[in-house]
Amino acid sequence: MPELRKDPVVGRWVIMATDRAKRPSDFAKERESRKGGPCVFCGGREADTPPEVLAYRDHGSSPNQPGWRVRGVPNKFPALRIEGPLGKRGAGLYDLMNGIGAHEVVIETPEHDRCMADMEPAEIEEVLWAYRDRVLDLGKDERFRYVIIFKNHGAEAGASLEHPHSQLIALPILPLSVQQELRGASGYFTLKERCIFCDIVAQESEDRRRVIFENDRYIATCPFAARFPYEILIIPKEHSSHFEYSEAADYHHLAHTLKATLGALKNALNDPPFNYIVHSAPLREAPNKHYHWHLEITPALTKVAGFEVGTGFYINPVPPENSAEQLRAAVEGVQSADLMQAI
Amino acid sequence: MPELRKDPVVGRWVIMATDRAKRPSDFAKERESRKGGPCVFCGGREADTPPEVLAYRDHGSSPNQPGWRVRGVPNKFPALRIEGPLGKRGAGLYDLMNGIGAHEVVIETPEHDRCMADMEPAEIEEVLWAYRDRVLDLGKDERFRYVIIFKNHGAEAGASLEHPHSQLIALPILPLSVQQELRGASGYFTLKERCIFCDIVAQESEDRRRVIFENDRYIATCPFAARFPYEILIIPKEHSSHFEYSEAADYHHLAHTLKATLGALKNALNDPPFNYIVHSAPLREAPNKHYHWHLEITPALTKVAGFEVGTGFYINPVPPENSAEQLRAAVEGVQSADLMQAI
Numbered sequence: 001m002p003e004l005r006k007d008p009v010v011g012r013w014v015i016m017a018t019d020r021a022k023r024p025s026d027f028a029k030e031r032e033s034r035k036g037g038p039c040v041f042c043g044g045r046e047a048d049t050p051p052e053v054l055a056y057r058d059h060g061s062s063p064n065q066p067g068w069r070v071r072g073v074p075n076k077f078p079a080l081r082i083e084g085p086l087g088k089r090g091a092g093l094y095d096l097m098n099g100i101g102a103h104e105v106v107i108e109t110p111e112h113d114r115c116m117a118d119m120e121p122a123e124i125e126e127v128l129w130a131y132r133d134r135v136l137d138l139g140k141d142e143r144f145r146y147v148i149i150f151k152n153h154g155a156e157a158g159a160s161l162e163h164p165h166s167q168l169i170a171l172p173i174l175p176l177s178v179q180q181e182l183r184g185a186s187g188y189f190t191l192k193e194r195c196i197f198c199d200i201v202a203q204e205s206e207d208r209r210r211v212i213f214e215n216d217r218y219i220a221t222c223p224f225a226a227r228f229p230y231e232i233l234i235i236p237k238e239h240s241s242h243f244e245y246s247e248a249a250d251y252h253h254l255a256h257t258l259k260a261t262l263g264a265l266k267n268a269l270n271d272p273p274f275n276y277i278v279h280s281a282p283l284r285e286a287p288n289k290h291y292h293w294h295l296e297i298t299p300a301l302t303k304v305a306g307f308e309v310g311t312g313f314y315i316n317p318v319p320p321e322n323s324a325e326q327l328r329a330a331v332e333g334v335q336s337a338d339l340m341q342a343i
Numbered sequence: 344m345p346e347l348r349k350d351p352v353v354g355r356w357v358i359m360a361t362d363r364a365k366r367p368s369d370f371a372k373e374r375e376s377r378k379g380g381p382c383v384f385c386g387g388r389e390a391d392t393p394p395e396v397l398a399y400r401d402h403g404s405s406p407n408q409p410g411w412r413v414r415g416v417p418n419k420f421p422a423l424r425i426e427g428p429l430g431k432r433g434a435g436l437y438d439l440m441n442g443i444g445a446h447e448v449v450i451e452t453p454e455h456d457r458c459m460a461d462m463e464p465a466e467i468e469e470v471l472w473a474y475r476d477r478v479l480d481l482g483k484d485e486r487f488r489y490v491i492i493f494k495n496h497g498a499e500a501g502a503s504l505e506h507p508h509s510q511l512i513a514l515p516i517l518p519l520s521v522q523q524e525l526r527g528a529s530g531y532f533t534l535k536e537r538c539i540f541c542d543i544v545a546q547e548s549e550d551r552r553r554v555i556f557e558n559d560r561y562i563a564t565c566p567f568a569a570r571f572p573y574e575i576l577i578i579p580k581e582h583s584s585h586f587e588y589s590e591a592a593d594y595h596h597l598a599h600t601l602k603a604t605l606g607a608l609k610n611a612l613n614d615p616p617f618n619y620i621v622h623s624a625p626l627r628e629a630p631n632k633h634y635h636w637h638l639e640i641t642p643a644l645t646k647v648a649g650f651e652v653g654t655g656f657y658i659n660p661v662p663p664e665n666s667a668e669q670l671r672a673a674v675e676g677v678q679s680a681d682l683m684q685a686i
Contacts, residue, residue: 003662005568009527009539010520014568015559015658079658094538094567148654158646176655177353184352196352196436203435224437225348225357227652277653296653303501309652310568310620310639311491312519315358315422319346 002080002099004173012176014187015099017079021201041163043068043110050074053104054133070126071107072134072168078103079169086143086172102138102170106130112163115153115271117262121336125255127166131278133253137243138170139283146171146178146282149243149276154273157300174282181279182291189290197292198239199225212327212343213260217253220261222320222327227308228320230269230327232261232297243280243293254295256340263334264327265299273300345423345442349515355519358442360422384568386411386453393417393547393676396447397476413469414450415477421446422512429486429515441443445481445513449473455506458496458614460605464679468598470509474621475594478587481513482626489514489521489625492586497616500643517625524622525634532633540635541582543567548580553663555670556603557685560596563604565663565670570651572661573612573670575604586623586636597638599683605678607670616643 003016036202040048046064054072061067074082080101087098107125108116116124137146151166152159174182204210204221211230213220222232234257240246246254265272280293308314346359347445383391389407397415413565417425423444430441451459459467478490494509495502517525531539547553547564555575556563566576583589589597604624608615623636651657 007566007568008531010523010542012568012570012655012657014570014656017399017658017660018662032401066515091460091567092550093542094546148656150653156646171656179654180655184354187353200351207435209425223350224434225350227353227355227357228423275653279653303499309641310493310520310618310622312355312523313357313491313514314355315360319359319361319362 001084004097004099004171005078006095006173008093008095010176011179013173014172015079015101017099019068035123038112039161039163041105041107041161041165042112047138048073049105050076053137054106054130056130061111066110068110069108069123070130072130073105073107075103075105075167076289080171097172100143100172101238102141102144102168103172104134104138104168106134106166107167108164110164115164115266116258117257117266117271120256120336121252121340125251125257128251128254131166131168132244132246134168135280135283138168139244141170142284143172144170144249144283146174148175149278149280151276153275154271154300157273157275159273178279178282182281195239195290195292197235197294201235210324212264212324213257213331215253215256215340216342217250218257220257222324224320226316226320226323228298228316229301230265230272230323231267231316231320232301232327234258234261234295234297235292236294239286239289239292241281241285241289241291241293243278245287253340256336258295259336260331260334260341261297261327263336264330265297267333268326268330269299269301274298277301344427347423347440347514347518348443349438350440351434351436352521352654354522356514358388358422358444358517360442366634381455382504382506384448384450384504385455385478385506392448393419396480397449397473399473409453409454410465413452413473415473416448416450418446418448418510423514432553440515443486443515445484445487445511447477447481447511447513449477449509449511451507451509451557458507458609459494460609462602464595464598464602464681464683466600468594471487471597474509475587475589477511478626481511482515483585485627487626488514489511489517491518492621492623494619496618497614498615499644500618502616521622521625525624528634538582538633540574540578544578544580553667555607555667556600556674556685557565558596558599559644559685560593561600562598565667567663569659569663570657571641571659572644573608573615573642573666574659574663575608575670577601577604577638578635579637582632582635583679584624584628584631584634586621588630595682599679601638602679603674603677603682603684604640604670606679607673608640611669611673612644617641619641 002018004013006013043066052071052073055068056070059065080099080103082102086100114175131149138147148169185196210221220234276293276297281291347356349356386409391602393416395407395414395416399413401410423442423446425445427499429443438574474492481490491512553564563577607671619637624634
């Protein structure tokens with residue numbers, strides 16, 4: 001059984017994935033890349049994954065058979081286990097609990113070589129609906145406090161499979177960065193009686209230098225204190241604390257925003273490895289006025305050295321104004337029949 | 344002029360190294376490795392670095408000439424500039440200041456192919472003295488609040504030069520992880536009237552499962568909530584808030600501890616890439632009872648994905664008890680005439 005252990009000084013939780021325990025010699029193998037389809041995520045290989053927990057299918061197709069457009073399955077090698085009690089306990093001054101959680105994969109398309117930047121907005125929209133549906137379903141389990149939604153694209157960004165997919169990890173704890181953001185946003189609200197993210201949207205909309213793309217509902221910018229070259233922040237223009245409480249029109253506009261920004265990244269940087277992560281308020285909480293959900297896209301162009309991991313301190317060789325200028329130009333080249341953009 | 348910019352939500356400072364500004368095409372080149380000596384850090388190439396700010400030399404040798412054992416020089420491509428005022432200011436809701444700081448290199452040996460794991464403890468001890476002397480010197484500059492001391496070993500850990508070296512970055516701000524540790528340690532002290540790190544030393548000494556090496560003054564363990572396989576924490580056994588306020592005997596014993604642990608890493612994992620970072624209390628502060636300096640060694644065996652960077656949440660496939668067992672065994676193979684070890 002894996003364990004969740006808490007760093008006693010900074011309060012960071014770590015999954016000790018004991019069932020995956022490795023020997024020193026196993027690490028060399030990981031550096032090899034795994035290339036070329038078809039793979040177990042491809043259409044026609046449904047029997048090679050665990051049974052699906054979600055699928056958007058064409059009429060007349062059956063579960064765990066071809067005919068799906070987006071498909072959610074449990075991770076075959078989950079970092080956490082779904083069954084059992086949390087078992088919160090101490091060990092001297094340390095805190096730990098059982099490694100309870102869910103680890104799922106959203107397969108974004110049956111086609112191996114079709115990355116999100118190449119999908120049509122309507123296809124991306126279905127992936128976003130899949131995130132929403134899985135978060136709402138996982139959120140019914142009261143053991144879970146948070147679901148991390150993320151995507152690793154490219155081996156250098158940690159993707160172990162090429163086939164376009166995202167991951168969801170449901171956790172019984174709040175990740176450290178979520179705690180930090182909630183605390184920061186809450187402190188600002190106490191001081192100003194305004195949401196800090198709403199203020200960021202207002203300032204960036206006015207300033208324009210860091211804006212990459214904008215439509216009626218979202219703005220995509222390179223953040224003022226970006227840690228990485230070409231880092232992108234997508235924020236809803238209207239206040240909203242939870243990704244999963246969004247309206248249908250929100251997912252529609254967000255799909256266009258992702259199409260534009262991921263397309264621009266691909267065009268400007270020759271399909272770079274990247275990660276994106278949804279930052280949202282904790283599960284089942286009522287909508288609040290101080291936290292504002294957003295999506296962070298971080299290209300993996302520079303190596304993250306232990307220096308950065310160890311200090312939380314980054315050196316970014318490309319100012320976000322320069323990154324934004326290049327990405328804004330690259331949005332022009334994004335091919336899409338109907339890209340919805342603010343004028 | 345580079346800038347220091349603060350993330351308005353979590354308070355993370357980032358260096359915008361504008362003078363190093365890059366175009367998209369520059370990133371591909373970085374993936375090439377630079378191998379093979381001799382290089383500008385080698386003995387005999389002293390004229391190819393900026394003039395030295397520190398050197399431990401044999402009798403009769405002259406500054407910026409051969410005859411040194413350890414040498415400190417300014418970084419030729421510094422992320423921060425030493426000259427000028429801090430210029431703290433706002434830009435709407437954002438905070439920024441001039442990119443003032445120092446960025447130095449400690450060249451650990453004139454020999455290109457001699458890594459720290461292969462040095463004798465007496466040689467490592469001189470490197471530690473160099474850290475101390477530079478921190479004390481940089482700390483005289485009241486603009487600086489913190490000096491990060493770190494080492495990148497191997498290209499995959501971010502080392503752009505092979506020749507054994509460490510880096511020091513003097514900063515006018517406190518890095519986020521230092522803020523977090525100070526807050527955590529201070530909260531624990533308020534609650535318990537004890538140092539949390541002293542409690543960790545006591546518990547680990549008693550438990551033994553995570554101990555790798557110990558002598559009269561230091562204990563090296565794999566931390567209870569290790570983020571990475573084979574992560575190592577070296578802590579002074581007696582309370583001490585500042586690395587640079589240590590006694591001569593401390594540096595002597597720390598050199599032995601580094602020899603044992605880095606030697607064990609090299610033996611057990613075939614010379615893996617790694618980083619280490621010294622975590623110490625802020626510059627010029629009086630010694631305090633709640634913070635306890637320590638050194639973190641993080642092997643770069645697994646890719647740090649955006650997932651981890653974005654969430655501060657880690658999945659470690661090797662429990663620290665297993666890592667410690669293997670490293671403890673590997674300490675036995677470390678060749679040194681006089682390795683001082685507790686019995």
